[in-house]
Amino acid sequence: MENKLNIIGIAGSLRKNSFNKMLLNELFSVAGENWNSQVSGIADIPLYNADVEAIGIPESVTLLGEKISNADGLIIVTPEYNYSIPGVLKNAIDWLSRLKTAPLKNKPVGILGASMSLTGTVRSQSHLRLVAVMTEMLIMNKPDVYVAQAQNKFTEDGKLNDEKTISVLKKFSDNFTNWVIKIK
């Protein structure tokens, strides 16, 4: 593809060997040449505090917002903590929603998630879709990607060894490419 899409990805887990970070890398690997893919961290986003905001938005938030604004699409991979969105991911979104540049607004977004449970982040993603309404993210509807029992689906070096999951990632990346182009 001549005009590659710039896609930024963030993971809702700060753990180094997080299954969700692995899933993000595998999605980018599957998308291959079609995307200029970039992973961005959220470990340096501080706790949201309106008093801090009144003084000035932290630089880490502004930088993440710029990266998202400059990207054609955003991928969010999220674990599920206590039946909902991890606090660390929600906190990053809370900050991003305060930027005057509104980087999330009308941004094509794809969401996926991996967990060791049988339900594979279905509740976390469900809450994230509601958060998307307020922040005006445009989350692609299908395919749903709920990687359940993730501990059985990745090799020790973080590669997927589950054909069904690889296949759904292929479909996801194709659909997301179309979704981004459709919205542009």
Place this chain on the structure above:
Amino acid sequence: MENKLNIIGIAGSLRKNSFNKMLLNELFSVAGENWNSQVSGIADIPLYNADVEAIGIPESVTLLGEKISNADGLIIVTPEYNYSIPGVLKNAIDWLSRLKTAPLKNKPVGILGASMSLTGTVRSQSHLRLVAVMTEMLIMNKPDVYVAQAQNKFTEDGKLNDEKTISVLKKFSDNFTNWVIKIK
């Protein structure tokens, strides 16, 4: 009452003049002599990271857990950020859920919320009730306290000037006293 209940309260907003902090103080004021009330902050709870947990739970988390374990009941007042639980509050709960002492498990909990919107944190509280299932908090069902348009219901020095809200806080504190005693 001879045996006062020890009640700890946390607010899901870090802002100094937060309506939710005001609401918490007003609830404790209404409960008066019946409770030994204590407010605890969450501003010093770091972002959850499983790699940090593997090295050792941060002291601020352990201390908050101890306070909750030692209390007869927990009050959580929550704003609504982007149609859900504030990241900062969820993050504190995520950490607390990792303590071996399980301070939230089987703890009588009361939740309330205030916002400037017309819906008064109904979505945030709804998500919090789901989080309570996983963390095994025992959240009192009624009365619901959704303080909508909070900017019109507090004086400049943080006192409620809305009779209906004061009345529901009275009912809430009476019911919560009974809820704590019932579960004990």
